[in-house]
Amino acid sequence: MSGEEPKKLRSPIVTVLGHVDHGKCLHPDxxxxxxxxxxxxxxxxxxxxxxxxxxxxxxxxxxxxPVLSMGLSGYVSKALTEGVWRIKYRGHLYKIILSDGRxxxxxxxxxxxxxxxxxxxxxxxxxDMIAVxxxxxxxxxxxxxxxxxxxxxLKSREVLFMxxxxxxxxDYEGFLYDLSVPETQSFIANGVLVHNTTLLDKIRGTAVVSxxxxxxxxxxxxxxxxxxxxxxxxxxxxxxxxxxxxxxxxLFIDTPxxxxxxxxxxxxxxxxxxxxxxxxxxxxxxxxxxxxxxILMSRKVPFVIAANKIDRIPGWKSFQDTPFTLSARNQxxxxxxxxxxxxxxxxxxxxxxxxxxxxxxxxxxxxxAIAIVPISAKSGEGLAELLxxxxxxxxxxxxxRIMFTWGPAKGVVLEVKxxxxxxxxADVIIxxxxxxxxxxxxxxxxxxxxxxxxxxxxxxxxxxxxxxxxESNFINVDEVVAAAGVRxxxxxxxxxxxxxxxxxVEREEEIEEVSKRVAxxxxxxxxxxxxxxxxxxxxxxxxxxAVVSMLENRGVPVRLADVGPLTRREVIEASIVAKxxxxxxxxxxxxxxxxxxxxxxxxxxxxxxxxxxxxxxxxESYENWVTEEKLRETYEKALKTVFPAxxxxxxxxxxxxxxxxxxxxxxxxxVIRPGYRIMxxxxxxxxxxxxIQLKGKPLQEARSGSEVAVSIEGDVLxxxxxxxxxxLYTDPTEKDLETFITDFRNExxxxxxxxxxxxxxxxxxxxxxxxxxILFKLREFTTGLQH
Numbered sequence: 001m002s003g004e005e006p007k008k009l010r011s012p013i014v015t016v017l018g019h020v021d022h023g024k025c026l027h028p029d030x031x032x033x034x035x036x037x038x039x040x041x042x043x044x045x046x047x048x049x050x051x052x053x054x055x056x057x058x059x060x061x062x063x064x065x066p067v068l069s070m071g072l073s074g075y076v077s078k079a080l081t082e083g084v085w086r087i088k089y090r091g092h093l094y095k096i097i098l099s100d101g102r103x104x105x106x107x108x109x110x111x112x113x114x115x116x117x118x119x120x121x122x123x124x125x126x127x128d129m130i131a132v133x134x135x136x137x138x139x140x141x142x143x144x145x146x147x148x149x150x151x152x153x154l155k156s157r158e159v160l161f162m163x164x165x166x167x168x169x170x171d172y173e174g175f176l177y178d179l180s181v182p183e184t185q186s187f188i189a190n191g192v193l194v195h196n197t198t199l200l201d202k203i204r205g206t207a208v209v210s211x212x213x214x215x216x217x218x219x220x221x222x223x224x225x226x227x228x229x230x231x232x233x234x235x236x237x238x239x240x241x242x243x244x245x246x247x248x249x250x251l252f253i254d255t256p257x258x259x260x261x262x263x264x265x266x267x268x269x270x271x272x273x274x275x276x277x278x279x280x281x282x283x284x285x286x287x288x289x290x291x292x293x294x295i296l297m298s299r300k301v302p303f304v305i306a307a308n309k310i311d312r313i314p315g316w317k318s319f320q321d322t323p324f325t326l327s328a329r330n331q332x333x334x335x336x337x338x339x340x341x342x343x344x345x346x347x348x349x350x351x352x353x354x355x356x357x358x359x360x361x362x363x364x365x366x367x368x369a370i371a372i373v374p375i376s377a378k379s380g381e382g383l384a385e386l387l388x389x390x391x392x393x394x395x396x397x398x399x400x401r402i403m404f405t406w407g408p409a410k411g412v413v414l415e416v417k418x419x420x421x422x423x424x425x426a427d428v429i430i431x432x433x434x435x436x437x438x439x440x441x442x443x444x445x446x447x448x449x450x451x452x453x454x455x456x457x458x459x460x461x462x463x464x465x466x467x468x469x470x471e472s473n474f475i476n477v478d479e480v481v482a483a484a485g486v487r488x489x490x491x492x493x494x495x496x497x498x499x500x501x502x503x504x505v506e507r508e509e510e511i512e513e514v515s516k517r518v519a520x521x522x523x524x525x526x527x528x529x530x531x532x533x534x535x536x537x538x539x540x541x542x543x544x545x546a547v548v549s550m551l552e553n554r555g556v557p558v559r560l561a562d563v564g565p566l567t568r569r570e571v572i573e574a575s576i577v578a579k580x581x582x583x584x585x586x587x588x589x590x591x592x593x594x595x596x597x598x599x600x601x602x603x604x605x606x607x608x609x610x611x612x613x614x615x616x617x618x619x620e621s622y623e624n625w626v627t628e629e630k631l632r633e634t635y636e637k638a639l640k641t642v643f644p645a646x647x648x649x650x651x652x653x654x655x656x657x658x659x660x661x662x663x664x665x666x667x668x669x670x671v672i673r674p675g676y677r678i679m680x681x682x683x684x685x686x687x688x689x690x691x692i693q694l695k696g697k698p699l700q701e702a703r704s705g706s707e708v709a710v711s712i713e714g715d716v717l718x719x720x721x722x723x724x725x726x727x728l729y730t731d732p733t734e735k736d737l738e739t740f741i742t743d744f745r746n747e748x749x750x751x752x753x754x755x756x757x758x759x760x761x762x763x764x765x766x767x768x769x770x771x772x773x774i775l776f777k778l779r780e781f782t783t784g785l786q787h
Contacts, residue, residue, distance in 0.1 A: 008403075008404050009246060009247050009248065009399060009402050009403060009404060010248065010402050010403075010404040010431075010432075010481075010482045010483045011224060011247060011248045011249045011250060011251040011402075011483045012247060012250055012251065012273040012274055012394050012398065012401075012402050012483070013222075013251050013253065013264070013271055013272050013273050013274075013429065013431060013483050014250050014251065014252050014253070014272065014273065014274050014275065014276065014390065015252075015253040015261045015264060015272040015274075015275050015276075015301075016252070016253070016275070016276045016278060017261055017275055017276070017277050017278070017292040017295075017296065017303075025085065025087055025089065025106065025107050025110070025176035025177055025178040026042055026104065026105065026106050026107075026110070026176060026177055026178060026189055026194070027093060027104075027105035027106070027172070027176065028041065028042065028043035028174070028175055028176065028177055029041055029043070029105075030042050030104055030105060030177075030189045030190050031189065031190055032045070032065075032067060032179065032187060032188070032189050033067065033068045033133070033187070033188040033189070033191070034065070034066060034067055034068070035066040035067060035068055035078045036066075042084075042177040042178075042179070042189065043175070043177055045061075045063060045065060045084050045177070045179075046061050046063075046084050046086055046177070061083055061084045061085075061086070061613050063081060063083055063084050064080050064081060064082070064417070065080070065081040065084075065179070066078060066079075066080055067079055067080075067081055067179065067181065067187045067188070068133065068187070068188050069181055069186050069187050069188065070113070070131070070159055070186045070193055075158065075159070076133050076134075076158070076159060076188075079181050079187070080181075081179045081180060081181050081187070082180045082181070083179075083180045084177060084178075084179055084180075085177060085178040085179070085180065086175055086176070086177055087175065087176050087177075087178075088174075088175060089107070089172065089173070089174065089175070089176045090172075090173040091107070091108075091171075091172065092107075092108060092169050092170070092171060092172070093105045093106065093107060093169070093170050093171075093172045094106055094107070094108055094110075094121035094122060094124070094167060094168070094169055095167070095168040095169070095170060096112065096121060096124055096130070096164060096167055096192070097164070097165045097166045097167070097168065098130070098132070098162045098163065098164060098165055098192070099162055099163045099164075099165045100162065101165075102132075102190055102191045102192065103190060104189055104190040104192045104194065105170075105172075106121050106194065107121070107176065108120060108121055108122035109121070109122075109378075110194060111194075112124060112130040112131065112192070112193070112194065113130060113131035113159075113186075113193050114128060114129055114130055114131070114161070115129055115161060121167075124164060124167055125164070125167065126164055126165065126166055126167065127163060127164060128163070128164045129161040129162065129163055129164070130161065130162065130164060130192065130193070131159050131160070131161055131192075131193040132159070132160055132161070132162045132191055132192055132193060133158075133159060133160070133188055133191070133193065134158045134159070134160050159193065222251050222252060222253050222429065222484075222485035223251070223252045224249050224250070224251050224252075225249050225250045225252065225387075226248065226249040227245040227247060227248055227249050229249070230245060230249065230250065230387050230391060231245055233383065233384050233387055234384045234385075234387055234388045234391075236322075236323050236326060236384060237323055237325065237384050237385065237388055240325065240361075241385075241388040241392065243388060243391060243392050243395070245391060245395070246395055246399075247391065247394060247395060247402065250387070250390065250391070251483045251484070251485070253272070253429070253485075261275070261295065261542075262295065262499065262540070262542030262543045262545065262546040263412065263413070263414055263415075263498055263499040263540050263541070263542030263543070264412060264414075264429065264542065265299070265412060265499055265525075265541065265542045265545055266410075266412060266431070266501065267501070267521050267524070269299050269300050269301070270299035270300070270301045271411075271412045271429055271431045272299075272301050273301075273394065273398060273401055273402055274301065274302055274303065274304075274390060274393070274394055274398070275296055275301050275302070275303040275304075276303065276304055276305075276306050276386070276390070277289070277292055277293070277296070277303045277304070277305050277306070278305075278306045278308050278377075279305055279306070279307055279308065279346065280308055280309050281307040281308060281309055281310060281312075281313070281339075281342050281343070281346065281374065282309050282312050282313075282342070284342075284345055284346055284349055285346065285349040285350065285353075287616050287620075288614075288616065290353060290616070291550075291615055291616040293353060293355060294550060294553070295546055295549075295550075295615075298546075298549050298550075298553070302393070302397075302398070303370065304360075304370065304371045304372075304373060304386070304389055304390060304393070305346075305350075305357060305370055305371065305372045305373065306373055306375045306382075306386055307342075307343060307346060307372050307373065307374045307375065308375055308376065308377055309376060309377075309378070310324075310339060310374045310375065310376050310381060310382065311376040311378050311379050311381065313335055313338050313339055313342070314334075314335065314338055315331070315332050315334050315335035315338065316331060316335045316339075317330065317331060317332075317335070318376065318378075318379040318381060319379070319381060320379050320380060320381075321379070321380035321381075321383070322379075322380070322381055323381070323382070323383075323384040323385055324373070324374050324375065324381055324382035324384075324385050325361070325385065327381045327382075339374060343359055343372060343374065346372060347372070350370070355370055356368065356369045356370065357369055357370040357371075357372050358370075358371070358372065359371075359372050359373075359374070360372060360373050360385065360389050366392075366393050366396070366397070367397065371389050371393070373385050373386045373389055402483075404432075404481075404482060405432050405433055405482075406433070406434070407432075407433045407434070407506075408433050408434075408439070408503065408504035408505060408506050409430050409432065409433040409434055409435035409439070409441075409480075409482065409502070409503070409504040410430070410431060410432040410433055410482075410501070410502065410503050410504075411428045411429055411430040411431060411432075411435070411482075411501075411502040411503075412428065412429055412431070412499065412500070412501060412502060413426050413427070413428050413443060413444070413496055413497070413498050413499060413500045413501075413502060414426075414427045414428060414429060414485075414498065415427045415498050416493060416494065416496050416497070416498055418494075419487075419489075422456070422458075422489050423489070423493075423494075424493045424494035425458070425487050425488060425489050425493060426443070426487070426488045426490075426493050426496055426502075427485065427486075427487050427488075428485070428486060428487075428488055428502050429483070429484070429485050430480055430481075430482045430483065430484045430485075430486060430502075431482055431483055432482050433482055433504065434479055434480070434481050434482070435454070435457065435479065435480050435484075435486065435488075435504055436454070436457075436478060436479040436504075437454055437455075437456065437457050437476075437477075437478050437479065438453060438454055439453070439454045439504045439505070440452075440453050440454075440504065440505045440508070440511065441453070441454060441488075441490070441502055441503065441504050441505065442502070442503050442505060442511065442514045442515050442518050443493075443496045443500050443501070443502045443503075443518070444496065444497055444499075444500025444501050444518055444521065444522045444541065445492075445495040445496050445497060445500065446495060446496075446497050446563065446564065447495065448519055448522065449515040449518040449519050449522070450492055450493075450495050450496050451511055451515060452490040452491050452492050452493065453490060453491065454488060454489075454490050455489045455490050455491065456476055456488075456489040457476065457477050457478070457479070457480055457486050457487070457488060457489075458474040458475070458476060458477070458486065458487040458488075458489065459474065459475060459477050459480070459486060459487070460474055460475075474487065488502075497540065497541055497563050498539070498540035498541065498542065499525075499540040499541030499542030499543070499544070499545070500518075500522070500541050501518055501521055503517070503518065522541070525541050525544055525545045525548075525561065526541070526544070526561060526562050526563065527560070527561055528559070528560045528561075528562075528573075529558075529559055529560070530559075531557055531559055532557065532559065532577050532580055532581050532584050533556070533557030533558045533559035533560075533577065533584055534551065534556060534557070534558055534559060534574075534577075534584050534585075534586050534587070534588060534622075535558075535559060535560045535561075535570050535573055535574045535577075535586070535587045535588070536548055536551070536558055536560070536561045536562075536587075536588045536590070537561075537562055537563070537564065537565070537566055537570065537587070537588070537589050537590070537592050538561075538563055538589075538590040538591065538592060539563065539564075539590065539591040539592050540563060541563060543590050543591065543615070544561055544562070544563055544590070546615055547561075547588065547590050547615055547618065547619070548561050550615060550616075550619055551588075551619060554619070554623070556584075556622075557584065559573060559574075559577060559584075560573050563592075564592060565592050565593050565594065565595060565598075566587065566589060566592065566593070566594035566595070566598050566602075566609075567598065568598060568601060570587065571587070571598060571601050571602045571605060571607055572605070574586060574587050574602075574605075574607045575605035575606070575607050578605070578606065578607055582629070583626050583629065583630075585607060585608075586607065586608045586609070586610065586622065587602070587607060587608070587609045587610070588610045588611075588618055588619075588622060589609060589610065589611040589612075589618075590611075590612065590613065590615065590618055591613045594609060594611075608625070610622045610625070634743070634744075637739065637743060638673075638744070639673070639675070641732075641736050641739045641740060641743075641744075642676050642677055642730050642731065642732040642733070642736040643670055643671050643672075643673070643676075643730065643732070643736075643740055643744075643747070644669075644670045644729075644730060644732060644737065644740065644752065644755050644756050644759050645667065645669060645670030645671055645672045645676075645729070645730045645755070646667075646668045646669050646670065646727055646728065646729045646730075646755060646758070646759075647665040647666060647667045647668055647672060647710075647727070647728055648665060648666050648668055648725065648726070648727050648728075649663050649664070649665055649718075649722065649723070649724050649725060649726050649727075649728065650663070650664040650665060650666055650707065650724070651724040651725050652724070653665075653709075653724075654718050654724060655709065656711075657717055657718040657719060658716065658717045658718065660690055660711040660712055660713045660714075661711070661712045661716050661717070661718050662709060662710070662711045662712075663709070663710060663712070663718060663724075664707065664708070664709050665707070665708060665709075665710055665728075666705075666706070666707045667702050667703060667704050667705065667706045667707075667708070668704065668727065669704050669751055669752070669755045670703075670704060670730065670752060670755055671701050671702070671703045671704070671747075672689060672692065672701065672702050672710070672730060673689070673692070673700065673701045673702075674689055674690060674691055674692055674700070675688060675689065676688065676689045676730050676731075677730065677731035677732075678712065678728050678729065678730055678731055679728070679729050679730075679731040679762070680721075680722055680726070680728060680729075681726070681727055681728070681729065681762060682762070682765065683762045683763060683765050683766055684721075685731060686712060686714060686716050686721060686722065686728065687712050687713055687714020687715070687716050688712070688713055688714060689710050689711070689712060690710075690711040690712065690713040691710070691711045692708050692709070692710050693708060693709045693710075693711075694706075694708050694709070704751075729758075729759055729762065730759075732759065734770060734771060734773075734774065737756060737759075737760075737771065737774050738773075738774060740756075741756070741774065741777055741778065753778055756771075756774065756778065757775070757778070759771075760774065760775060
């Protein structure tokens, strides 16, 4: 299209990172209903032993599991999980027992669907009615149920309500589990419908309630909240936020979290125009928060902070779907003081990582501080302010970024999957231009650029049309306009990798140039360099780029980066590096597997493999290993090296004169250890320290100022070879002193340097050249200290 087309803004693309609400979890023995009717323990969906986590810490496992759920239509339907959560928990569990005997054990926050809406477990009472599928269990007495596997037959797709017989509360300490089901935010456990709301769900839900028919547009992998709906939500704030919306709406990426955000990549930044970083106000900044901040800043994505769970502040009285400003007016002085205290604890924690922040209503210039908006994803308090601040900042500072461009579409691949009846499809986010059916597109693939032709563009059916049983929830469209989420069907789409760029081509003669640009972008992320560095493998281009970026920011060079399972070639690459540098001759796997034969090869080549599905934990496990290995090597080297030291034999503390001699000493400088050779002040050798003791207990070392007993083995006799009150020295070789000043520089001080000079002077009585090179190095070191 020509430049004559009218200028307009597209919907900004917004993603949610940080503390997605993982507090709503189930007992590990509860059974999840799969699409094939099988029941399987939720804990069995995660392989491997749980790590040593603290209470409140959690892990996320990216897993696509077909489950039965309550769809947007209100009927039981099929859905696909995005991940499995595992959290370390200590507290109460609520056992909700229904009239037919079925039960489910959940945390207090876990909601159940009642005829009056979603209600928390700790608010459920006897005789309440909660939702269950219209189903029956086959072979309920089968031992297989005790093993975690059973089978359920659906009588219909209806959701029924069953009476609660009783509610029991029990103490629990251990691991709990939950499923993330982005399409429906619900699944069925132990025959009961359970929910997993997040801030994103609350935004979507509020938008659905506020909409007029035809206002809401469903997208693939995203939800568009139109400007008309945002204006209704922020209406109570008009006096405080006199915003006239010029953006069409806000396109929220449906799947929260680092991995989904990582795939919203584009050359030099991110497809996401803005982000909401969710922080639990009761917990403050955690490691996951720091990882989110690092990724956002590396991709240059502006963000606001949603300080979630204000409803849990002691004394806070919640007002459903009320702006924070209005809710705060009805709170006690104590509750507001506690809120302020927690907000400024958050401000302090963020300042420590160079992120200036302030509560949104106290900021004069939003370019100089990150806005913190207090919210409750549970009650909806603060949601109006969050959307107002979000829209206001975007319209004030980011209009240049969201200016719509008429022309061929540009996008990014979120996911590639097989869809029944369609074959392989790609879910993509279009951030610029228009994508039409039959367009030629170039996408990034495992083996390089993939050139293909759009066979079909699929968008979700409008909500009000989703009640027709048996029909697909997707409809064919002829074109999509940025910003949009769409499902794309095309030949060879199975060759495309998630996180890869998509670019439409208007004319066939442009294919070569566009393919070249896509190939260059792929090579920036997937590379092999002839340097000493680690090997990184990940499941998508986005997560690969994020892991590599975080490693390089920490000064860890990367030799090879690629997507897909570990291969023989990469193990060999790592083994080559390991021969030169054991700390860099390693492999880091993010959410990908190593085949058994490749594992064996790595073991044979002595190549260490690190693996995790949380980025910061993957890097942390590598860094911890490096630290531990270096400490171990340093300790072993220290045991083999005689450090410089001098000590005085204490008068009146000769416990044994020979075989071995045992005397009390005061260490005057340096450090002594068992096995050290010692000498007199005239350089005459005396033997070795056999043992060091303090009050009858053996010590590994004694440092300056310590008074201890030492046993000296060798042909020495107290009174003949040395006397009480004498000053003795350790007897290091030149190599010992060289190792000491090179590898143990942290031990060097002015006092230690003078001690080394003293020992060299003693040793030079026998060998005039002893320690000359060491004295030269000490002069260099002393000069450095002075500067």
